[in-house]
Amino acid sequence: xxxxxxxxxxxxxxxxxxxxxxxxxxxxxxxxxxxxxxxxxxxxxxxxxxxxxxxxxxxxxxxxxxxxxxxxxxxxxxxxxxxxxxxxxxxxxxxxxxxxxxxxxxxxxxxxxxxxxxxxxxxxxxxxxxxxxxxxxxxxxxxxxxxxxxxxxxxxx
Amino acid sequence: xxxxxxxxxxxxxxxxxxxxxxxxxxxxxxxxxxxxxxxxxxxxxxxxxxxxxxxxxxxxxxxxxxxxxxxxxxxxxxxxxxxxxxxx
Numbered sequence: 001x002x003x004x005x006x007x008x009x010x011x012x013x014x015x016x017x018x019x020x021x022x023x024x025x026x027x028x029x030x031x032x033x034x035x036x037x038x039x040x041x042x043x044x045x046x047x048x049x050x051x052x053x054x055x056x057x058x059x060x061x062x063x064x065x066x067x068x069x070x071x072x073x074x075x076x077x078x079x080x081x082x083x084x085x086x087x088x089x090x091x092x093x094x095x096x097x098x099x100x101x102x103x104x105x106x107x108x109x110x111x112x113x114x115x116x117x118x119x120x121x122x123x124x125x126x127x128x129x130x131x132x133x134x135x136x137x138x139x140x141x142x143x144x145x146x147x148x149x150x151x152x153x154x155x156x157x
Numbered sequence: 158x159x160x161x162x163x164x165x166x167x168x169x170x171x172x173x174x175x176x177x178x179x180x181x182x183x184x185x186x187x188x189x190x191x192x193x194x195x196x197x198x199x200x201x202x203x204x205x206x207x208x209x210x211x212x213x214x215x216x217x218x219x220x221x222x223x224x225x226x227x228x229x230x231x232x233x234x235x236x237x238x239x240x241x242x243x244x245x
Contacts, residue, residue: 096242098196099188100234105199106211107218107229113201114226124205131212132226134219 162217162227168240170213177210187241 110132113119119126130137171177177187187210188197197203204211214234218226 096235096238099238100231102188102197102199103214103234104229104231106204109199111226120201122201122205124208125201127208128204128211128215131215132218
């Protein structure tokens with residue numbers, strides 16, 4: 001039987017989780033470990049993602065380092081990052097910040113339009129202004145004067 | 158300018174809207190940029206496009222006690238956005 005050290009690191013990870021998944025499958029249906037294993041097995045259908053070489057390369061060469069150590073060190077981190085993205089974990093905090101600023105900017109825009117008494121032509125934006133006023137009146141007969149810039153000016157809040 | 162408002166409950170309201178849930182699963186965000194743009198930019202058109210996502214926030218702008226329009230805080234919005242991400 002071949003030693004585990006001649007397998008890539010990710011494969012060793014899978015063997016570890018296979019062992020634990022068998023133990024967990026008797027007690028509960030789905031666990032984080034079995035989910036990890038499921039994702040791993042699903043991605044094995046794409047062999048181009050793996051750089052595994054035949055293990056016969058290392059037979060009789062005990063001084064040679066395991067194959068996973070000879071591959072690029074960032075490959076395992078890349079694979080882990082892919083799995084986190086597949087699991088849809090909120091790892092992109094920058095996007096959350098951008099969206100928070102978008103909401104803030106829209107609220108400032110609505111307040112600015114309300115304070116100036118301007119009602120843009122976009123009906124959905126009128127709905128937002130009416131919601132901020134706590135009424136259903138969207139002032140459909142009160143179009144905004146032409147030439148008014150609609151983009152939110154950069155201000156310091 | 159009115160007082161800062163509390164946005165708690167926005168995430169659950171977003172979760173009730175089918176289109177927003179689908180948007181979150183497909184794009185990882187409840188907001189859609191305007192056609193031809195990579196990111197959302199605050200403008201009348203972008204706000205009108207994302208009306209269903211902004212309505213829960215804007216409804217809370219109204220302060221019934223002082224009869225004024227309040228303002229959201231960035232940290233408050235981020236907390237609601239992360240709550241909506243974790244609920245999917």
